[in-house]
Amino acid sequence: MHTDGYAAYHTLPEITVVGCWVHMRRKFEEALKAMPSNEREVSSANGAIRHIGLLFHLEKQWENIAPKERQELRLQKSKPQAEAFFEWLQTLRILPKTAMGKAVNYALDQRKWLMNVYIDGRTEISNNRAENAIRPFALGRKNWLFCNTVKGATSSAVVYSIIETAKANDLLPFEYLKFLLETVPSTSARKLDALLPWGDAVPEKCRMSMKKEHV
Known part of the structure; x- marks a missing residue:
């Protein structure tokens, strides 16, 4: 880490x-x-x-x-x-x-x-990638004051983790979140790995390339 x-x-x-x-x-x-x-x-x-x-x-x-x-x-x-x-x-x-x-x-x-x-050759000399990923959340931290309970803060952390992980894997955050909300409830625990940003079950409409095609 x-x-x-x-x-x-x-x-x-x-x-x-x-x-x-x-x-x-x-x-x-x-x-x-x-x-x-x-x-x-x-x-x-x-x-x-x-x-x-x-x-x-x-x-x-x-x-x-x-x-x-x-x-x-x-x-x-x-x-x-x-x-x-x-x-x-x-x-x-x-x-x-x-x-x-x-x-x-x-x-x-x-x-x-x-x-x-x-x-390990996969490591990096700095954690700038992580710093850049949390910057949008850090810049808006005063907007998150409504997370005044542990449950609310946990939910916020989960959603932001999903959004930033989607962005890091060239997915459209809105489309990916929508896909998860529609798919996770009917997916068994042993098949959840396929729904991860790099999983086989993620539809093409969630890919960043789709955004470029419509610009």
């Missing part, structure tokens, strides 16, 4: 958490902004950002290849760079309560989960 550094994720049973390098890099960007402009270029914060940028540059080159090949390239070229980055951080002598000190401590504390990106 791709997440930011929120500690509660790390306690989930039977879950392998993959940390987000973007969240970690953001700490160093904040530290860089807090420095006098004439010190930024030669600062450790700028060095950290450049080092992390190299990892993202490598990921960009590998984004369209098969997971197995990506994994091999990561272990060969990227993982040694990441390990060297954390070893370098440990050599820095930074006051812990400064912005840079907080960035270094955050990175070292998150090292275990950040390095999990190297366990």
Whole structure:
């Protein structure tokens, strides 16, 4: 599961958490902004950002290849760079309560989960995809104040999860929701998998291509 550094994720049973390098890099960007402009270029914060940028540059080159090949390239070229980055951080002598000190401590504390990106070629170096998926909900959070009960909040979470999963799989959310409401009540539990966004039972009218044809 791709997440930011929120500690509660790390306690989930039977879950392998993959940390987000973007969240970690953001700490160093904040530290860089807090420095006098004439010190930024030669600062450790700028060095950290450049080092992390190299990892993202490598990921960009590998984004369209098969997971197995990506994994091999990561272990060969990227993982040694990441390990060297954390070893370098440990050599820095930074006051812990400064912005840079907080960035270094955050990175070292998150090292275990950040390095999990190297366990599987299907993982991603950031959880930007999840962040982008929840952005519509986060932007409208004041509209959801009517969810003042656990039941209401749960229903809202279920519906939004369905909508965002449909969008991520190139389905038309309205058509897919309509299909589910009409189909789920008469479908046995063992056949529900076929109704998932990538399932065989999803009709063609739910596909995003239908929208393009009518534009």
